[in-house]
Amino acid sequence: xxxxxxxxxxxxxxxxxGSATPAAxxxxxxxxxxxxxxxxxxxxxxxRQPAWSIEVGPVLHASPVVGTDGTVYIGNMNGELSAFNxxxxxxxxxxxxxxxxxxxxxxxxxxxxxxxxxxxFAAIVRDHRGGRGGIERRVLQSYLHSxxxxxxxxxxxxxxxxxxxxxFTSAAPKTWSDGQTLYVFVPVLYTYSNQANRYVAVVDxxxxxxxxxxxxxxxxxxxxxxxxxxxxxxxxxxxGKIWDCVRLSCxxxxxxxxxxxxxxxxxxxxxxxxxxxxxxxxxxxPLIIVDxxxxxxxxxxxxxxxxQEIWRKTDREPRNASAPSVLLNGLLAVGYSNGFFKVYxxxxxxxxxxxxxxxxxxxx
Numbered sequence: 001x002x003x004x005x006x007x008x009x010x011x012x013x014x015x016x017x018g019s020a021t022p023a024a025x026x027x028x029x030x031x032x033x034x035x036x037x038x039x040x041x042x043x044x045x046x047x048r049q050p051a052w053s054i055e056v057g058p059v060l061h062a063s064p065v066v067g068t069d070g071t072v073y074i075g076n077m078n079g080e081l082s083a084f085n086x087x088x089x090x091x092x093x094x095x096x097x098x099x100x101x102x103x104x105x106x107x108x109x110x111x112x113x114x115x116x117x118x119x120x121f122a123a124i125v126r127d128h129r130g131g132r133g134g135i136e137r138r139v140l141q142s143y144l145h146s147x148x149x150x151x152x153x154x155x156x157x158x159x160x161x162x163x164x165x166x167x168f169t170s171a172a173p174k175t176w177s178d179g180q181t182l183y184v185f186v187p188v189l190y191t192y193s194n195q196a197n198r199y200v201a202v203v204d205x206x207x208x209x210x211x212x213x214x215x216x217x218x219x220x221x222x223x224x225x226x227x228x229x230x231x232x233x234x235x236x237x238x239x240g241k242i243w244d245c246v247r248l249s250c251x252x253x254x255x256x257x258x259x260x261x262x263x264x265x266x267x268x269x270x271x272x273x274x275x276x277x278x279x280x281x282x283x284x285x286p287l288i289i290v291d292x293x294x295x296x297x298x299x300x301x302x303x304x305x306x307x308q309e310i311w312r313k314t315d316r317e318p319r320n321a322s323a324p325s326v327l328l329n330g331l332l333a334v335g336y337s338n339g340f341f342k343v344y345x346x347x348x349x350x351x352x353x354x355x356x357x358x359x360x361x362x363x364x
Contacts, residue, residue, distance in 0.1 A: 027040065030065065030172035031325065035277060035278075056082055060270075062074055062076065062103060062105055062172075071084065072085075075103030075107055078095075079103060081093070081103060081107060093151075096119040103120075105118055107173075108173045110177070116145070117147070144156070165190050165191060167189065167201065171272060172273045174275075184204075184205075185200060186200070186201045187274060188200070196217065198217070211305070211307060216292040272319075275332070276289075277332075279326075282347075285303065290324070293319065295315050295319065296313070297314075297324065327343075331352065
């Protein structure tokens with residue numbers, strides 16, 4: 001069983017036929033899980049035809065997630081969070097509480113069964129304090145919302161301001177639980193003047209902020225809405241050709257039935273979500289690995305209720321929208337804008353492999 005986002009009069013979510021039990025095909029977070037593994041150990045028959053298709057409104061970076069009961073969740077740019085039964089019928093639809101909020105990234109189904117979703121408000125305001133005519137200023141503020149499985153709003157967390165600027169993000173939230181408390185991890189960007197500062201925000205299951213940890217700073221940002229390359233051609237190419245790298249070979253899948261959908265010109269790269277490594281020997285003190293969407297890759301270790309930085313890699317090669325991924329063997333893989341990817345030891349940050357250089361075209 002799988003999903004596609006396809007276009008028509010609006011945006012649609014389409015389920016394709018397979019065979020599995022709901023718990024087996026759960027895909028509760030963006031890229032499958034907290035580790036961004038993108039993998040579910042499930043053997044299915046080929047998905048050859050749609051089982052159902054339903055309109056979900058305008059979608060940007062969001063993709064569907066699936067709870068253990070088979071419920072499908074997705075958000076849209078109208079600020080609507082929708083839940084669908086596994087047969088395609090609408091279970092509920094909720095509009096985020098703050099007017100003008102947009103859902104740009106996937107929600108997450110937490111280990112407690114509740115939903116966690118980011119809503120972002122964007123506006124251009126004119127500050128008249130500087131004299132006649134004023135100065136236009138972009139206002140971007142993100143909020144973390146939590147809903148229960150029935151669609152009831154549990155709480156809203158506002159990322160605290162720094163120097164009068166609110167924090168915002170286009171990343172999907174990631175969750176982890178120690179068995180008693182659930183934590184939500186979100187990379188958050190603050191911009192003022194020509195400065196862009198990045199932090200990792202940690203919020204607990206009650207909506208209380210428990211920490212904000214420095215990630216990086218720069219004079220520019222590739223992740224700001226309205227600032228960034230025109231990636232319409234890139235997105236069209238993704239829908240025109242999907243590459244799957246298996247061992248040392250590239251296999252091209254024909255998805256010609258999905259017409260390319262151009263993104264708006266003012267859309268930049270999304271923030272990569274964090275990757276959480278909680279497999280042994282890191283089960284009790286998981287590693288939180290974050291890419292700052294530029295050239296810094298940072299790993300933190302959870303120590304008590306805090307995060308402690310254990311290593312940092314600053315590379316010459318730039319990265320855009322490349323989420324770190326923990327492979328099934330416990331190693332860490334990161335993609336680069338030049339078409340290569342590297343494999344690291346997540347405990348030390350040491351590079352252990354740079355595979356498949358001759359397969360560069362399929363790794364872009």
